[in-house]
Amino acid sequence: MANRIITALDIGSTKISAVISSLEEGQPPSVIGVATYPSQGLKKGVIVNIDDAINSIAAALEAAERMAGLTVSSVYISINGKHITSTNNKGVVAVAQDEIIADDVFRAIESARTVSIPPSREILHVIPREFIVDAQGGIKDPIGMSGTRLEVDAHIISATSSALHNLVKCVQQLGLRVDDIVFTGWATANAVLTPTEKELGVMLLDIGGGSTSITTFVEDAITYSGSLPLGGANLTSDLAIGLRVSLEDSERIKLNAEELYRLTKDDTPPSEATQKRQKLLGRGSDDEDDKKSPKKKRDVIDVTKLEIDGVKTVSKKLFEEIIDARLSEIFDLVIKQVEEANHETRLPAGRNYRWSCSGTRNNNNS
Numbered sequence: 492m493a494n495r496i497i498t499a500l501d502i503g504s505t506k507i508s509a510v511i512s513s514l515e516e517g518q519p520p521s522v523i524g525v526a527t528y529p530s531q532g533l534k535k536g537v538i539v540n541i542d543d544a545i546n547s548i549a550a551a552l553e554a555a556e557r558m559a560g561l562t563v564s565s566v567y568i569s570i571n572g573k574h575i576t577s578t579n580n581k582g583v584v585a586v587a588q589d590e591i592i593a594d595d596v597f598r599a600i601e602s603a604r605t606v607s608i609p610p611s612r613e614i615l616h617v618i619p620r621e622f623i624v625d626a627q628g629g630i631k632d633p634i635g636m637s638g639t640r641l642e643v644d645a646h647i648i649s650a651t652s653s654a655l656h657n658l659v660k661c662v663q664q665l666g667l668r669v670d671d672i673v674f675t676g677w678a679t680a681n682a683v684l685t686p687t688e689k690e691l692g693v694m695l696l697d698i699g700g701g702s703t704s705i706t707t708f709v710e711d712a713i714t715y716s717g718s719l720p721l722g723g724a725n726l727t728s729d730l731a732i733g734l735r736v737s738l739e740d741s742e743r744i745k746l747n748a749e750e751l752y753r754l755t756k757d758d759t760p761p762s763e764a765t766q767k768r769q770k771l772l773g774r775g776s777d778d779e780d781d782k783k784s785p786k787k788k789r790d791v792i793d794v795t796k797l798e799i800d801g802v803k804t805v806s807k808k809l810f811e812e813i814i815d816a817r818l819s820e821i822f823d824l825v826i827k828q829v830e831e832a833n834h835e836t837r838l839p840a841g842r843n844y845r846w847s848c849s850g851t852r853n854n855n856n857s
Contacts, residue, residue, distance in 0.1 A: 498563040504701025509555035524559025535701040535720040536572030538657040565668035571675040574651040577716035580606040583642045603645035616648040620712035646713045676704030692838035715834040733813045740799045
């Protein structure tokens with residue numbers, strides 16, 4: 492059986508990532524091509540200039556195709572932005588036969604899809620949260636069970652028609668077929684969250700360049716999906732203003748912050764216990780001047796290696812205060828948005844933050 496080729500485009504506000512994978516039956520996917528290109532024509536997850544967006548998508552896809560050594564004809568694309576909303580709805584159908592079959596499940600999900608939404612919006616996903624067979628709930632897969640009444644509690648994610656159509660138009664202009672459109676938060680949740688986290692209850696924040704997607708789970712069921720029009724670009728702007736550097740230099744400082752912290756010399760005096768051990772080992776200093784005036788921790792980050800004109804160091808305290816203030820605002824707005832939708836924010840498994848702003852990615856649990 493020939494390998495199946497799947498291509499995915501993550502179309503973000505600051506970068507566009509293209510991934511080409513080869514799928515073989517019974518084997519895990521094998522990535523054969525990957526590329527990232529700076530994004531143009533998008534702002535806060537929404538296309539604002541179609542021509543620029545097309546050029547950026549084409550550049551990312553072309554680079555991935557060169558690595559894979561093939562040309563693709565269809566793609567899966569991601570979507571994000573403040574226009575993303577969600578709701579939960581139920582659908583009920585009568586079971587036609589003695590046992591529930593796949594067609595009954597499909598009809599129940601389609602019944603849940605009939606939720607009333609404005610004509611300017613389109614449904615992206617109808618995700619079953621649980622099935623209920625003759626009043627017995629908590630069922631994940633009802634196929635093969637006996638019953639006369641099948642009910643599904645579904646999570647429905649929708650987006651504005653204009654945002655969807657503009658995104659599809661950009662891809663189709665390149666001669667590609669769109670296999671499906673996936674909400675960024677839902678895709679990320681399936682990629683990084685563990686079954687235990689979903690079961691206990693967890694909030695996933697995918698912090699991108701121009702927007703932050705929000706996804707919450709309780710008892711292994713998705714409960715809320717949304718997006719906030721704030722992200723890494725706001726951090727870059729804040730740092731540029733606070734540190735009095737250009738946006739380009741601010742972005743470089745942000746992306747290299749971890750390495751700069753590691754390379755910056757720390758003059759913090761050793762603890763008393765460490766000093767005693769050093770003295771016993773003959774490594775203590777007899778310099779009376781050092782004893783009288785112990786060194787203090789430097790409140791600077793050395794940015795010399797970044798070669799920023801006129802800037803050799805930046806205040807560590809100021810840097811941390813700027814980052815803390817903006818992230819605190821983002822987290823507060825996330826909590827407010829979720830709570831206004833009458834969903835939980837105090838989740839036992841904590842919050843999982845995935846950073847994907849301007850090329851950086853990592854996962855942290857807290």
